[in-house]
Amino acid sequence: MKKPDNPFILNTYHGKAYFCDREEDLIRLEEHIRNGRNIVLYAWRRLGKSALVHRFFEELESSGDYETVYVDFLGAISMDDAVNELAKAIFERFGKTKTGLHATIQKMISSIGATVGFDPISGTPTLNIGVNSSPKEEQSLHALGEFLNERKKKIVVAIDEFQQVSTYNESNAEAIFRAWTQKFPSIRFIFSGSHRGMMTEMFLEKNRPFYHSAQLLSLNPIPAEKYIPFIQGHFQAKKKSISEEIIHSIIHWARGQTYTIQLICNYLYSQCQEVKLTDVERVKADILGQQQAIFANFPKMLTKTQWKVFQAIAKEEPLQNPLSKDFINKYRLGATSSVSTAIKSLQKQELVVVDDDIYLVHEVLLARWMARL
Ligand SMILES: Nc1ncnc2c1ncn2[C@@H]1O[C@H](COP(=O)(O)OP(=O)(O)OP(=O)(O)O)[C@@H](O)[C@H]1O
Ligand SMILES: [Mg+2]
Structure with a gap:
């Protein structure tokens, strides 16, 4: 990954150097995965669930024991979309080899009714879904599961924004996914989502298919004693400075929300040499001003x-x-x-x-x- 100009990242994950703490959460995640437990990762919004999954996957992949697939259901508004997203994520992860497509992935592609094309500019293979008549979602899911199951390394699949599944028209969508995860017991799953209530209900209500099927892991704000040295370190590396007191005030104003802390620090880093309280006030007002159009709705x-x-x-x-x-x-x-x-x-x-x-x-x-x- 290229080195960013500003170390306070605002889009998910850009490598370990720009990722603060979460050491204990990483240990917990690893403990669950290595012991065959599926996980529900939940938290209030924008605390860093998705970034943590990326960070964790980087670790798992570099251990050499695991292969990981990350899929985001945010834009998947039907069962069909969800299966397509999953297929795309699996293809992205395993289908882009230089040596041509392996027979197992070819089999998977044809059994979900997809074809492979080539990007005319980059020449990389792309997955075209729904060109041929697609089989039922259950069959496609099964084919995807079989493919993952046949990999030599252990597989971990993270489904982000998983609460979407509970909104699908198909009333049995949750049950279909639950049955799928049960059919492939050697695949580990991490379910994450930005709607904390919907996520916990899916796993805690007795009559729901995913009831008690995974370990709940709740993410808390990054502790100030971890965030302060992280922020100061990045400022100092550029011969800039920011006091502990100012960082405390930012964390407090942001209610510990990672995104808001990152956003303010991103601005301060770009604008200031030595951060003063007046700078923080200006940046906060600027940020709120920019959001005005959205908030006014x-x-x-x-x-x-x-x-x-x-x-x-x-x-x-x-x-x-x-x-x-x-x-x-x-x-x-x-x-x-x-x-x-x-x-x-x-x-x-x-x-x-x-x-x-x-x-x-x-x-x-x-x-x-x-x-x-
Ligand atoms: N440990 C961290 N260190 C530094 N920045 C982080 C960390 N975790 C998350 N971030 C940053 O915080 C912001 C929010 O992170 P992320 O998108 O992962 O949160 P989320 O909980 O998945 O949000 P949502 O509720 O919208 O799904 C991003 O800009 C991300 O880069
Ligand atoms: Mg997220």
Whole structure:
């Protein structure tokens, strides 16, 4: 990978040098995988689930014992899409050899009804799915599983944004995936997703196919004592400086959310030699200003009461009791019952979350923007 100009990475993973800590999580992940346990990786948004999976996979691959496949279901809105994404990820990982396609991958490709073409510019092989009539999803999944099963090394498949499966029209989508994972017991799976509620429900509700089928691993914010030396180290390497006190204030404002911390540090690194508090204030205002167009859509997406309650929660952070008279009167929210209904709806969408008995606007930047309104 090329060395980035700015060491504070904003898009998933760019190698170990730009990845802070997570040592204990890596140990836990490895423990589970080496002992044959599947994993559900869950956390609040943008804490670094996907980046951690990439980091972990780099480690597994370099150990020489494992081959890994990472697939993202974010854009997969049907069972068909999901199977295609999986096929593409497997093809990307194993099909791009210089020596031509191996017989086993050719077999897999034809059994899912796909063909291989060549990119006219780069000359690399590409997978064309759905050209021929495709078999049923179960059959395709089976063919993909068989292919992975026949690899000499152990296989770990990470499915990111896995909660998507629970939204498919096909009511048995979860059951199909569950049956698939059971059919190939030597393949290890990591299920991860950005909707924490949906993810945990899939694995914790008794009547759901994935009930108790994997070990839950929850990701917490990176501890300040790990983040401070990481940030200072990158500044110092460029003869720049940032104080411990300032970093603490950033972590606090970002509520420990990795993405927001990275974003602020990315700006400060590019703009400052010696970071001062006024620089941090300027950068925060700039960042919120840039998000304005997106955030301004929220009032349109919500009912009037929902929007008022939403805003009040942001302003009141940390809020313990949203149904208390003090809170409702202070922000003139109206009847307790309608506040309660609004909160339930906001929670269902994970716009509001409850963490350690505190009600929070989930998206940190949105919370900070609303608090300023
Ligand atoms: N350990 C880390 N050190 C440095 N940067 C990190 C680390 N983990 C994640 N990041 C950065 O934080 C941001 C969020 O990470 P990532 O996309 O992995 O989070 P996520 O939990 O998968 O988010 P989402 O909830 O949107 O799926 C990215 O910009 C990523 O580069
Ligand atoms: Mg992610």
